[in-house]
Amino acid sequence: MLENHKLVDPSLVSVLILPNSSYCGISLNDIKIPEKCTLMGLLREGQIIPVKDNPTIYPEDYILAIAIHPMMVPALKVTLKKTRPCYYSLNDCLLEA
Numbered sequence: 221m222l223e224n225h226k227l228v229d230p231s232l233v234s235v236l237i238l239p240n241s242s243y244c245g246i247s248l249n250d251i252k253i254p255e256k257c258t259l260m261g262l263l264r265e266g267q268i269i270p271v272k273d274n275p276t277i278y279p280e281d282y283i284l285a286i287a288i289h290p291m292m293v294p295a296l297k298v299t300l301k302k303t304r305p306c307y308y309s310l311n312d313c314l315l316e317a
Contacts, residue, residue: 231287234263235300239279242302248283249274254295256288 237243243251248259248271261270263282269275277283283300287293 228288229290231290231293232260233285233287233293233296233300234282235285235297237277237279237281237283238303240303240305241277241279242304243277243283243300244279245276247274247276251283251300253285253299254287254292256292257296258286258288260284260286 248262251259253259259271261268261273261284262275262277263269263284264275264278264280268284285296285300287296
């Protein structure tokens with residue numbers, strides 16, 4: 221049993237959700253994450269919301285996840301930090317609105 225222990229070295233990953241995150245407005249369970257990783261929940265205003273509650277993700281939330289193997293940490297962080305491009309047009313001035 222101790223031989224299998226060498227394959228597991230879990231790392232907690234937390235990622236702050238920015239307003240241009242690809243995950244703003246979607247449910248936590250809709251995120252596709254890499255193998256050997258698990259979503260744990262959200263941290264919102266000092267409160268942990270477990271993944272079983274399937275919360276909607278908002279800016280300023282932290283997504284909490286675990287990578288079972290340290291090699292998966294970079295892939296998990298890249299996945300959770302995915303953003304949308306910012307919209308910009310010379311014809312639209314958001315300051316006037």
